[in-house]
Amino acid sequence: MSRFSKHNPLVYTLINKCRVCFTCVRECPVKAIKIINGQAEVIQERCIACGNCVKVCSQGAKVFFQSTELVEELLSSDYQTIACIAPSFPAEFIEIEDYRFLVGMIKKLGFDYVTEVAFGADLVANEYKKIFDNIESKPTITSDCPAIVHYISHYHPDLIDSFAKIDSPAMAMAKVVKKKYGENSKLVFIGPCVAKKSESDSFEEVLTFSELRTIFKKKNINANSVKPIDFDEPVSAKGAIFPINHGLLQSIDRKEGLGKGKVVSAEGKTKFKEAINEFEKGQISNQHIELLCCDGCILGAGMTEKGKLFSKRMKVSEYAEIKLQNIDIELFNKYFNEFSKLDFSRNFTAIDRRIPEPEKQEIDDILKSMGKYEQKDMLNCGACGYETCFEHAVAVAEGLAESEMCLPFTIEKLHNSIEEINLSNHKLENARKALKQSEKLASMGQVSAGIAHELNNPLGIITLYSSILKDEIDKKDEIYHDIKIINEQAERCKNIVGGLLNFARKNKLQLSKCNIVEFAESSFNSIIKPDNIDIQLINNITKPIIAIDSTQMMQVLTNIEKNAIEAMPDGGILKLELNESENEIEIIISDTGTGICEENIEKIFTPFFTTKSAGKGTGLGLPLVYGIVKMHKGKINVKSNIDNTKGQTGTTFIIKLPKTE
Numbered sequence: 006m007s008r009f010s011k012h013n014p015l016v017y018t019l020i021n022k023c024r025v026c027f028t029c030v031r032e033c034p035v036k037a038i039k040i041i042n043g044q045a046e047v048i049q050e051r052c053i054a055c056g057n058c059v060k061v062c063s064q065g066a067k068v069f070f071q072s073t074e075l076v077e078e079l080l081s082s083d084y085q086t087i088a089c090i091a092p093s094f095p096a097e098f099i100e101i102e103d104y105r106f107l108v109g110m111i112k113k114l115g116f117d118y119v120t121e122v123a124f125g126a127d128l129v130a131n132e133y134k135k136i137f138d139n140i141e142s143k144p145t146i147t148s149d150c151p152a153i154v155h156y157i158s159h160y161h162p163d164l165i166d167s168f169a170k171i172d173s174p175a176m177a178m179a180k181v182v183k184k185k186y187g188e189n190s191k192l193v194f195i196g197p198c199v200a201k202k203s204e205s206d207s208f209e210e211v212l213t214f215s216e217l218r219t220i221f222k223k224k225n226i227n228a229n230s231v232k233p234i235d236f237d238e239p240v241s242a243k244g245a246i247f248p249i250n251h252g253l254l255q256s257i258d259r260k261e262g263l264g265k266g267k268v269v270s271a272e273g274k275t276k277f278k279e280a281i282n283e284f285e286k287g288q289i290s291n292q293h294i295e296l297l298c299c300d301g302c303i304l305g306a307g308m309t310e311k312g313k314l315f316s317k318r319m320k321v322s323e324y325a326e327i328k329l330q331n332i333d334i335e336l337f338n339k340y341f342n343e344f345s346k347l348d349f350s351r352n353f354t355a356i357d358r359r360i361p362e363p364e365k366q367e368i369d370d371i372l373k374s375m376g377k378y379e380q381k382d383m384l385n386c387g388a389c390g391y392e393t394c395f396e397h398a399v400a401v402a403e404g405l406a407e408s409e410m411c412l413p414f415t416i417e418k419l420h421n422s423i424e425e426i427n428l429s430n431h432k433l434e435n436a437r438k439a440l441k442q443s444e445k446l447a448s449m450g451q452v453s454a455g456i457a458h459e460l461n462n463p464l465g466i467i468t469l470y471s472s473i474l475k476d477e478i479d480k481k482d483e484i485y486h487d488i489k490i491i492n493e494q495a496e497r498c499k500n501i502v503g504g505l506l507n508f509a510r511k512n513k514l515q516l517s518k519c520n521i522v523e524f525a526e527s528s529f530n531s532i533i534k535p536d537n538i539d540i541q542l543i544n545n546i547t548k549p550i551i552a553i554d555s556t557q558m559m560q561v562l563t564n565i566e567k568n569a570i571e572a573m574p575d576g577g578i579l580k581l582e583l584n585e586s587e588n589e590i591e592i593i594i595s596d597t598g599t600g601i602c603e604e605n606i607e608k609i610f611t612p613f614f615t616t617k618s619a620g621k622g623t624g625l626g627l628p629l630v631y632g633i634v635k636m637h638k639g640k641i642n643v644k645s646n647i648d649n650t651k652g653q654t655g656t657t658f659i660i661k662l663p664k665t666e
Contacts (some may be wrong), residue, residue, distance in 0.1 A: 008203060011049045015070050015203055016059065020045050022066035027410060029058035029067055030390025034274040034298070035160060038390070040533070046404070051358055055298045056199035056306020059273055069199045069306065072210045073220055076193055079209060080115035084191040088116040089178050089208070091196030092123040093248035095324040096303035096317035097310075098212040105233030106322065110226050111195070111217075118237040123507040124198070125178030126244030127341065132171045132349055137268060137293060145293045146284070149173040149247070151200040152298035153277065154353065161281055162355035162457075174247060179207035181239065181344045197248075197305030200298075212345050213307025239340035240244060242332055245325035248302035249318045272297040363402035371398040375414040388412035422526035435642070438607070460498070468495040514554040514636055521590055522549045525581050528562035537576030546585040551664060557633045564593045564626045565658050572598030572656065587666055595657035600647035609643065638663055 009015040025043045030036065037051035038058065047067070058067040059430070079086055094104070102105050108119045129149065136142045147169045148154065157164050168207050172180070175194050182192060194201055194208045195217055202211040212220075221227065238458040269292055283289045299305055303317040332567045336651055372394065377383055384395040391397040400406035400436035409415050471492035478485045493633065522544050562581075569579050577597035584591040610631040634641045645656040 009049065009070065009291070013070075014047060014049045014052075015054050016047050016052055016199065017049075017055065017068065018044070019066050019068060020044055020046075021470050022064045023066050026063075027388070028061050028063070028392035029109040030406075030410075031387065032057040032061045032274065034278060035156065036391070036400060037404060038528050040407050040410060043407070043409070051159070053159065053298070054154045054200035054203050054597055055152040055274070057298075059199065059306040060311055061303075069203060069213075071216060072202070072212055072221075073216050074160075076216075077209050077220065079191055079193065082191075085187065085189070086115065086191045086193060087118040087120060087182050087186055089120050089122050089125075089175065089182060089192055089194050091175070091194070091198070091248065091302065092121065092126060092325075093197045093302045093305070093308075094195075094214070095323060096322040097197065097308055099316070099320055101228050103233055105235055106228040106231060108236055109231035109234040110221060112234055113231050114224065116193070116221060118182075119234075120178065120182055121236050121240070121241045121245075122174050122178045122194070123241030123244035123247065123341070124239045124344075125176070125181060126174035126247040126345075127242050128177050128181070128244075128345055128349060129171055129174045130244060130247075131341075131345060136169055142293075143167075144284070144290050145169045146281075146296065147171070148296040149175075150296065150298050150302075151198070151450055152179070152206040153296045155200065155203075156277075156298070157281065158353060158355050159358040160355045161285060162359075162500065164281070164285055165353050165355040167284070169355050170351050172351045174244065175201060175204065176207045176351065177347075179347050180347050184344065185239070186346065195304050197307045199306045201307075208348065211453075213305075213463065214444070215307055215309045216655040218309055220467065238336070239344065240333065240337055242329065242334075242337050242341075243325070245328050246321065249321050255390065255638070257455075268286070268293045268295055270295045270297075272273070272300045274298065308639060357467050360403050364400060367402050368395070371401050371408070375408050375411050377414075378418060384394065384413055386412065450465045464495055464499050468492065468499055471495055511576075514557070516552045518550055518552050519555055520549045521551045521553075521592075522546070522583060524555065524558070525562065525583060525592070528559060528566060528581075531559065531563045532566050532570065534579075538570055538573060539576075539578045541578060541580040543582040546583050546590065548585065549583075551590050551662065553637060553662065554633075560596070561630045561633050561660070562592075568621045568626065569594065569596035569598060569656070572596055585664075589661045590658040590664060592662070593657060594660075595655060597653055600654045601643070601656055602647055603645075606643055606645060634660055634662075 023044050027040075027045070027046070029045050030038045032038070034055060034057065035051055035053055037048045037053070039048050045066070054069075057071065059069055066087050091112070098104075098107050111119045114340060126149075134149075136145055144167065146157065146164065146167045154168070157168065173198070174242070178291055179194075183190060191209045192207065194211045195214065196211075197214055199213065204211075235459065254266060269280065269289065270296060271277045277298060280289070280294050280296060284294055300314060301318070303321060304314060321348055372378075372383075375394075375398070377394055377398075384649070387392045389397045389406065389412065391400060391406070394411070397406060397411060401408055409418075471488055475485070475488045475492050478488060521540075529542075534540060565583075566579060573579070573596055580593075580595050582591075582593040582595075584593070609627050613630065631641060637659060639662040641661075642659045643656065644659070646654050648654070
């Protein structure tokens with residue numbers, strides 16, 4: 006692959022078309038695909054140019070180097086140019102019933118001669134026959150596929166000497182054409198194979214059949230615009246059958262078999278690797294193996310239409326059959342005898358590109374990072390493009406793959422992310438509500454402070470004079486009762502105004518360390534507990550010391566506890582639970598009372614809102630609680646249930662206070 010490099014790749018990715026399906030990874034026999042940020046890039050130094058990724062990419066993201074412009078430049082030069090067309094052409098140009106029209110179309114492009122590579126196949130087959138007929142021959146690997154040559158030289162370099170050192174049909178035909186038409190002739194190979202572009206220096210350029218069609222379309226050349234012309238000599242014979250499965254064996258009238266001196270064939274990206282592995286391990290070392298990377302050359306990546314294996318095989322077979330029926334055997338033998346004397350030997354160079362397998366511990370760590378701890382976690386679903394989870398982990402360690410390629414792992418990770426997002430959204434919503442409540446309370450506080458100051462003086466005067474009148478008037482007097490009511494209601498108004506001032510006033514915290522467990526116990530001493538109420542204290546903390554403003558925080562606990570008792574007129578359980586985390590103390594106060602309806606939950610911290618009957622409450626207790634908790638940089642939440650069909654009714658206040666030193 007000397008002509009191509011990392012900066013001038015033969016097969017590469019069009020990034021804007023790649024859709025992260027990993028099909029190319031799955032189909033690449035050597036895993037020469039590297040996933041970077043979800044994009045599949047071809048690793049040029051690992052690629053064997055089989056073209057499988059080009060064939061299977063439905064988005065057209067995998068492409069190969071195009072030689073059309075270079076061929077057109079060559080045809081416009083003064084050089085004598087000769088086209089050497091692969092014997093698989095009948096499988097490509099199915100619409101052209103008479104092959105001579107195709108030859109005419111190629112010549113119209115400007116080629117001086119058009120020859121069949123099938124004659125080179127006849128010559129090469131004769132060389133293979135010598136090996137197969139020699140019972141003393143060592144077990145040999147035969148292949149006319151450059152992708153197989155690349156694969157063995159790169160990934161099984163120890164087998165390089167097992168190769169039959171014989172030219173491919175194309176290379177043999179290049180020697181024949183140079184001999185017949187002149188060494189200065191410029192040759193262009195036309196065939197179905199992308200890997201041929203990197204095979205050797207035998208040809209100036211290589212065109213795939215799809216590229217040839219592109220030039221035909223550009224030049225507006227079709228079968229109706231040319232006259233039929235036969236191939237230029239030398240003519241071929243059984244070599245025309247070479248492109249299909251077992252074509253080599255059929256061309257030398259040999260059948261596939263198992264045993265010493267026999268030949269076994271393997272085609273396709275999986276079978277050829279299995280055959281090589283077994284051959285290398287000595288399991289089939291007493292026989293020859295013939296290999297093809299594709300399922301026959303008629304399915305090469307350079308073919309225009311993919312698939313239709315059997316119809317393509319039929320077209321090649323029909324062409325070969327007609328050719329053999331009409332062959333000028335004397336002319337064939339003349340050329341065969343003449344050119345079979347050429348040297349068709351070839352040398353192969355091992356270029357070891359194997360990557361050392363990572364340490365087992367590293368692979369295990371990668372598997373665990375993808376949630377694969379035991380054998381049952383190894384789903385081996387193949388969605389990542391690798392056959393097993395272990396192979397995927399190895400590829401990750403080698404820097405060829407990403408953990409996110411594992412579909413089950415990615416789906417689970419996505420679900421966790423969604424849960425985290427939902428949790429974050431919930432926290433944001435709570436924070437938004439808290440901010441809204443704080444803004445509301447701040448506004449109410451300002452209004453309350455103004456009102457309280459304005460009312461405080463007249464209420465004091467009313468209270469003073471009503472008290473004086475009450476003391477001066479005889480209790481038996483008719484207006485004594487009225488004066489008493491005035492005095493009591495004035496006192497009540499004064500208390501309400503005092504509550505407003507407490508709510509509006511931004512008191513400074515007087516923090517001091519205290520034992521929160523003992524503090525919680527003492528809060529029960531500040532309330533009146535009916536006999537039908539059971540009080541429980543649950544302590545789950547080990548470090549009870551916390552810095553709080555004891556006076557104000559006592560208002561918080563007693564306020565909530567009094568409300569809880571009032572919500573259980575028929576008795577129940579008042580429970581105070583203490584929990585802790587690394588940075589917070591959690592106080593949970595719950596009751597089994599009647600509960601608060603959902604529409605009132607958001608209103609309970611609003612000043613003057615109360616669910617109690619008239620005269621029972623001012624609606625300032627919980628707003629005061631809210632303010633004190635916030636001054637401690639804490640959080641307070643409420644949960645409540647009023648429907649006994651959904652479980653125990655009641656209300657729960659959850660207070661979280663930071664562990665301030």
